[in-house]
Amino acid sequence: MTQDKDSQRSAKARLLEAASILFYNDGLAASGIDHIVERAGVAKKSLYNNFSSKAELIATYIEARHAEWLELYQLRLIKADTVQDKIISVFLAYQDHAEFAYEKGFRGCGLLNAAAELPVGAPGREAVRRHKEQVEEILKSHLIVYFQGNAEQATQLATHFSFLLEGSISRAGLEGNSMRLTQAIQIAITMLKS
Secondary structure, eight states: OOHHHHHHHHHHHHHHHHHHHHHHHHHHTTSHHHHHHHTTSSHHHHHHOOOHHHHHHHHHHHHHHHHHHHHHHHHHHHTTTSSHHHHHHHHHHHHHHSSSSOTOOOOOHHHHHHHHHSOOTTTTHHHHHHHHHHHHHHHHHHHHHHHHTHHHHHHHHHHHHHHHHHHHHHHHHHHHHHHHHHHHHHHHHHHHHH
């Protein structure tokens, strides 16, 4: 019985890993179930034993991408000594994501790429929106400390920084490297000092 649970968990992990690679490389619509199970090296039945549908697999992928970014952010945050370092750790986590060794190169934010393929109101798009709002709230929480409790100033700059992040990650995806994120970090530092 334990062996069966381990096999199922292992199949689920393989399916999610395969789907994650294919969804990022080729997009949600272009990544068919047959291709996903082939890449995962599991039977098609395993997919439906672990996910009720492709939509559930997509939702799991979106949550996994979000968790992956949060982990990168936490790793950067641990190294942050100052409030400014904590703010910049958000940018650095985006940069770390851009510098992964993607099979077909960096294509920008995997969450935004996925959201672009989903219809308005789809649960996956809502999950992506919540992720982006959480990033902005993280920025705001650090900026409130930076501005010694001035919530209005922190909120305004958090909005500017979230726009800066999204613009730089989009350009980085178009250009296939993280240079725009490096520039965004320098812009953010300048904005903090002004």
